Amino acid sequence: MSVHPPLSPGMAVLDIDLAALTHNTATLRARVGRPLMAVVKADGYGHGIVESARAALAGGADALGVTILDEARTLRGAGIEARVLSWLHTPGTDFAWALGAGVELGVSTIEALEAIADAGDGGVVHLKIDTGLGRAGCPPDQWPALVARAAELESARRVRIAGVWSHFAFADAPGHPTVQAQITALHEAAEVARASGLDGFALHIANSAASLTDPGAWCDMVRPGVSLYGLDPMGGDPSEYDLWPAMRASARVLMVKEVPAGTGVSYGLTYTTSRATRLAVVPVGYADGIPRAASGRAPVTIDGVRYPIAGRVCMDQFVVDVGDADVHAGDEVVLWGDAAYDEPTAQEWADAAGTIHYEIVARAGGRFARRHHNDLRGRAHG
Numbered sequence: 070m071s072v073h074p075p076l077s078p079g080m081a082v083l084d085i086d087l088a089a090l091t092h093n094t095a096t097l098r099a100r101v102g103r104p105l106m107a108v109v110k111a112d113g114y115g116h117g118i119v120e121s122a123r124a125a126l127a128g129g130a131d132a133l134g135v136t137i138l139d140e141a142r143t144l145r146g147a148g149i150e151a152r153v154l155s156w157l158h159t160p161g162t163d164f165a166w167a168l169g170a171g172v173e174l175g176v177s178t179i180e181a182l183e184a185i186a187d188a189g190d191g192g193v194v195h196l197k198i199d200t201g202l203g204r205a206g207c208p209p210d211q212w213p214a215l216v217a218r219a220a221e222l223e224s225a226r227r228v229r230i231a232g233v234w235s236h237f238a239f240a241d242a243p244g245h246p247t248v249q250a251q252i253t254a255l256h257e258a259a260e261v262a263r264a265s266g267l268d269g270f271a272l273h274i275a276n277s278a279a280s281l282t283d284p285g286a287w288c289d290m291v292r293p294g295v296s297l298y299g300l301d302p303m304g305g306d307p308s309e310y311d312l313w314p315a316m317r318a319s320a321r322v323l324m325v326k327e328v329p330a331g332t333g334v335s336y337g338l339t340y341t342t343s344r345a346t347r348l349a350v351v352p353v354g355y356a357d358g359i360p361r362a363a364s365g366r367a368p369v370t371i372d373g374v375r376y377p378i379a380g381r382v383c384m385d386q387f388v389v390d391v392g393d394a395d396v397h398a399g400d401e402v403v404l405w406g407d408a409a410y411d412e413p414t415a416q417e418w419a420d421a422a423g424t425i426h427y428e429i430v431a432r433a434g435g436r437f438a439r440r441h442h443n444d445l446r447g448r449a450h451g
C-alpha cells in the first residue's frame with residue numbers, strides 16, 4: 070500500500086500485462102498437466118493481488134495461494150470464489166472467518182490445528198512438513214504426533230486433511246542433492262500420515278523452479294509464483310520457457326541539464342562527468358522500491374538507448390548521464406520490462422543490486438502508479 074500520493078499519471082508507472090500472466094499460467098499448467106495453485110501472495114508479487122488472481126484463473130489456475138488470511142479476505146472481498154490456501158497464521162488468527170469463507174489452511178503446528186478445530190467443524194487443512202528448508206513446517210520429529218492428532222480430528226469430522234506439503238530450499242539449483250532429498254522426505258511424511266489413517270490428501274511441494282525443471286517434484290499439484298509473473302527463478306531468460314514478463318516499470322524524465330566535465334552527481338558525488346554532458350533527472354528512488362544498492366550500475370533505456378544510473382539512487386530520484394543524446398523532459402525512461410522488447414530486465418536490476426528479481430518486482434510501489442492492461446504488448450490477441 071502506498072503511503073505517498075501517486076505521482077501525476079504518467080510520471081512513473083508500473084504497467085502490468087494481465088495477458089502475460091494468463092499466458093504464463095496456461096504455459097505452466099500445460100507443462101505440468103496437473104492442478105496448479107497460483108501463488109499471489111505479497112500483492113501478487115507487486116502486480117496486484119486481485120488482478121493477478123483473476124488473470125491466473127483465466128489461464129487455468131485451479132487454486133490460489135496466499136500467506137496471510139488478510140490476503141484471502143481481499144480475494145473473497147473481490148468476489149473471487151476459487152480455492153484459496155493460506156499458510157501463515159499468527160496466534161489469534163480468526164479461523165472462524167476462514168471456515169466460513171471456505172479458505173483452506175496450511176498448518177505446521179498442533180496448536181494451529183487445535184485452534185482451527187475449535188473455530189468450527191469442517192476446516193480444510195494442509196499439513197506442512199519441514200523437509201529441509203528450516204523455516205515454517207512441522208519438524209520431522211513432531212510429525213507423527215501432528216498427523217495422529219489430525220487423524221483423530223478428521224474421524225470426528227472436525228477437520229478435513231486435504232494436503233500434505235512442503236517447500237524447497239534450493240530448487241533454483243536444479244539437480245542439487247537437497248531437491249531429491251526433500252522430495253523423498255515428503256513421500257516418507259505422507260507414508261506416516263497414511264499409517265495414521267489419513268488418506269485422500271494431495272501432496273505438493275513444487276515452486277516455480279521445480280515446476281519448470283523437475284517433474285519428479287510435481288506430485289499432485291504445483292505451487293508456482295514468480296514464473297507466473299514471467300520471471301525465470303533460475304535467473305535466466307524467461308523466453309526459454311515461453312514466459313512473458315508481466316511488469317514494465319517506467320518513469321518520465323523530470324528535467325535535463327547541461328553540465329561541464331568534472332561535475333559530481335548525486336549524494337556522495339560517487340559519479341563525476343568525464344566530459345561536458347547532459348544529465349537527465351528521473352523522479353523515482355528508493356522510497357518507490359528502486360534499490361539504492363543498484364546505484365551507479367542498474368540499466369535504464371531512454372528512446373531505446375541504454376544507460377547505467379549515474380551515482381547514487383536517492384529517496385525520490387536518480388540521475389542518468391545521457392551525453393549528447395536527444396533526451397528531453399517528459400521522455401520515457403524504462404527501468405525494467407521485457408528483454409524481448411529490448412528493455413532492461415528485473416534480473417539485470419537484481420544483479421546490479423545484489424539481490425533477486427523477486428525483490429525488485431515485489432518492492433516496486435511507493436509513488437509508482439500501477440496500471441493493469443489486458444494485453445500491453447498486443448501479442449496475446451494478435
Ligand SMILES: *Cc1c(COP(=O)(O)O)cnc(C)c1O
Nearest residue numbers: 108236276277278292293294295
Ligand atoms: C512463495 C511460495 C511459493 C512460490 O514460490 P516461487 O519461487 O515464487 O514459485 C510456493 N510455496 C510457498 C510456500 C511459498 O511461500
